[in-house]
Amino acid sequence: MRPQPAPPGHPARLWEGLLLWVAWVLLALASVVFAVRLATGATTFEPWRALTALTLVGASAALIYWGHTCPTMRGEQPRPNAVGYFFTLLVLGSSLVLLDDSFVVFLITGFFHAHILASWRAGLFGIFVTSFVINGIPLLGRPTISTQDVAFAGMIILVQTAAIGAGLVITLQAVKAEEKRDELVARLQAALDENAGLHAQLVVQAREAGVHDERGRLAREIHDTIAQGLAGVITQLHAAQGARDPQDSTARVESALLLAKSSLDEARRSVKALQPRELGHAQLPEALRTLAATWQETNGVPVHVEITGEPVTLSPALDVSLFRVSQEALTNVAKHAQASRVALTLSYGDQDVLLDIRDDGRGMHGPTNGFGLTSMRQRVRGIGGDLAIESELGEGTAISASVPVLTATAEVAS
CATH class of the missing domain: 1.10.287 (Helix Hairpins)
Structure with a gap:
């Protein structure tokens, strides 16, 4: 999967923007400085010099546009003819520097565009060549070149190559790591979305199976x-x-x-x-309270009802199933438990709704596979849920039903 573009302000976007516009900024800056020097007489005005500089600036702009800007905006990695573009850029920049020292600023572009070469080693070599050209051309204009001049220029070239090369390598590695992280996040999000879709599909299928x-x-x-x-x-x-x-x-x-x-x-x-009559004009929490109150009045055993979480309007199939489970569980308590109190808890979560019915009765011993309990299991499984029963002699009984949240709106949409 192709990762989504980085948001504005992201380090990768800032780095891409710098690489995209630095050549244009430096070329424009060098051209303005050259024009100012011509206008102020800081450099001798000669028509052939001005015309040659204008031609080379135009050629450099065309090269940058077709060789770097367009491929970058199209997202081509690596860019076609990267080696040819890079060294043509150095040749044009060197030619401009030979015309006027003002254009040495433009040659700095080589330090930034060396990243388009095939590998970080090739990029490091490109930085070395750029530094060699920037520091070597001024030596050509001197009447004499001493050993000290060559040594000093060589030291500058090595320091520049090491410093800028290290920065380039670190930056490229950081950007690459950031891109991998973004790609991983995109894949994880896609997997979560897919799992959510499958979960909803399974719930619908389970509901349809329950209806059948x-x-x-x-x-x-x-x-x-x-x-x-x-x-x-x-x-x-x-x-x-x-x-x-x-x-x-x-x-x-x-x-x-x-x-x-x-x-x-x-x-x-x-x-x-x-359709239980209690659900005819009320939501599930109110229906369970009504059921508990009626059962308590009939059997003389107090029932504590607790609703937790934020209630939502569930699918009618879920409401009916949870109500019937509560009804059957209370019926079993009345018939067999000899309990002195009962607790009924309905908990709404983000993904599931939990129903717990607990009593302090005599409990059960042996397999819990009577007709009523089996019916409850089948009913809950029919809507994609799960039913758990815990009981020990003298310790009471706990029945817990967990069903996935399927709202009435989602059911209509499906």
Whole structure:
């Protein structure tokens, strides 16, 4: 993955900006100094000199634009023909210096643009050549060159090469390390985004699987109760029609009525089970408080309800599942626990919602795989969550359900 461009003010951006504009600034500065010297008579005005300088300045500007500025703005690394560009730049700069010493400022560009060469060793050599040209050309204009002059110039060349080269190497390494860090951060962010997308997708798939399981459960329940009851009603009515004894016919009709009433009760119970009435006009926290208050009044056992975190509007599937888990857990407490107090805690987190129901009852011993507990596990797993049960004899029971946050808005969007 290609890293995103560094933000303004980033060290890499400052370094790139310096390398991009330093040649233009130095060329313009040298040209202005040369023009001022011509205008003030500090240097002899000769038409051929001015025309040659203008031509070389134009050639240098064209070289910088096509050889450095354009490739840099296109992000080409390494730049094409870097060696040819660099040494052509030195030749043009040297020619300008031979015309007038003012242009020695422009030759400093070589120290900055040596970084475009193939490696840091080549860049170090480019710095050495630049320093050699800057310090060697002034010697050519002297009538005589002493050994001391050569030694002094050589010392300056070595010091410049060592100092600027070390700075170049350190700077390039720092920029390279910064680019690697930015690339790593970009990859990590992409991985986090991808994982978040996969997590949301898994939650949706788990919810759809839960819906499918719930439909299957309802189908089995309808088949085993209502459908069989109606079949029995039909059988009894057919028998009543064919009965010759009035008492037998009346008995058959009464039996059919009893089956019909039983089937109607089963139908009402199934419809009621689809959506708890407590959730009809309230959010989950209020529904749990209502459930706890009703249970406490019925069973005479105090229930402490605590809501932590910032409540959010969850998907109806999550609300119903968590409510049913609470309902089943409290039912089990009433039937088996012989508890003196119960605590119900609903905790909202950034990624998960946690539901804890704890009692101080007699606890359980052995496997916790009764029908009610198995139903709770299946219900929670159907929405992508997890259910944990902890219980010891005499230590009470703790049921903890953890489900991923899926809001109603996210469910509609999916």
